[in-house]
Amino acid sequence: MVSPVWTTIDFHKCGVQSDYARVPYSSDTSAYGWIPVPMICFNGGDGPTALLTAGTHGDEYEGQIALRRIARALCQTEVKGRIIILPELNRPAVIAGRRNSPLDGGNLNRLFPGSAVSGPTAMIAEYVTEVLFPLADYVLDLHSGGSSLDYMQVAYAHRGHTPEQDHRIGDLLDCFAAPNSILTDGRGGGGATTLYAAAVAHGVAALTTELGGGQGLSQAGVRLAEDGVRRVLHHFGIVPDLVAPASGPTRKLKILPPETAIYAPADGLFEPLVEVGAPARAGQAAGYLHLLSQPLADPIELRFKADGIVIYRRYPTLTTLGDALYGLAAESER
Known part of the structure; x- marks a missing residue:
């Protein structure tokens, strides 16, 4: 089934394109309307593809700000591969400043792989799964504790389904270099219904983060997100000339x-x-x-x-x- 979500971006065209993922939504005030989910594509030709997302939960701001900084930096830097950025992935939740969408109550990070025939939140998950994952080699979904949790800075990843995928995931964790890293078996926290778990199920190397939390904004969390993304884009040759700070040690934890x-x-x-x-x-x-x-x-x-x-x-x-x-x-x- 073709996804009902659409965009004017041509992911195979070189250059910089900015548009929306248009999510159909029929409301009392707009029978044939759509929800705009901002999306930017930087394509420099041959090279790996990184999919970068934030705002999966609307009250988690560190990743949203970090991806805006990254996008502005990429406008001034030569890109060899391809980078797709969605800094407000669950836009209705972002606008409301809430964890879940006010339109359908959907928690986007509990709805993967999504559905093309359910509410708008499940449609966003379906579009990411069916359209964006097949384009991606690496996926980073940036989270923080939001308004309800104070969270230690940590990067999470699911184990791969093959030794080769497992190696790429480990390399991604080491490159992002959060102070703490966790390889999870998927118990608790959404399990297989999260974005990064669904990406791994599609053969992609993926991680998610917790960048701090609580009401307001953690500047340390913003720095970690921006520095980690910069290291990943530089290390994997997607943006070879991007300035990236050296990585530090990461402590291996288990939940x-x-x-x-x-x-x-x-x-x-x-x-x-x-x-x-x-x-x-x-x-x-x-x-x-x-x-x-x-x-x-x-x-x-x-x-x-x-x-x-x-x-x-x-x-x-x-x-x-x-x-x-x-x-x-x-x-x-x-």
Whole structure:
């Protein structure tokens, strides 16, 4: 089935083109309208193709800003391969400043490989899967903790389906050089329904990031995203003359199982005691949950269930039963 999403960009034409991925959307005010998803294509001829995305969740801003900086730099630099940039991939969510689309409630990073006959969010996923993945050799989907999580700086990748793909993914992680890198088996966090997992299923070398988080903007996260993308474009010969800082060491981690995470046992006010990136010990006090409407009640003491490293922590204080409060990682030999 041909994707209903379309663009005027000719991905095989050399030069710089800027347009939209036009996502059909019939609304009360526009029966035959479309949603504009900004897209830029830099094509310098022979060479690998990098697909760069941000705004998969609308409240995650570090990647959105970094890709704008990269796009402006590419306008002044010779490109040998091809680069396709979508800095506002879930544009309705970006405009609303929300994780999910206000149009259909869709979480784009839980809808891959997508659908051509569902809502606009699934259509975006289908277009990326069916049209853009076949063009790409490398995929980088830039995320951060957004408004609900404070997140350690980390790059994630799924393991490849062949030794050759596995090697390319490892090379991509080392080149991006986040302070921490994780090869995941896909448990939790969306599994196979995420953009980077779907890219790997299509034979592409792909990674995603967490660049910090919380309300506002992490300048350190923006720098990591821009520096990492620059290193990737330079290293793989897509933009050989692009200025890129040298890579530093990356610590290999593994995510601990979901049952080691701490979730809110009731509605309340979350008082954390341990910072992101800090070590945690089983039984150690992690924080308190102060119960709403019960000002004389003792707070619920929260304790870690395993040894590890705090990889994320809930940012908002107001908390609902079931909210994720802490997640743990541990050092890995791989």
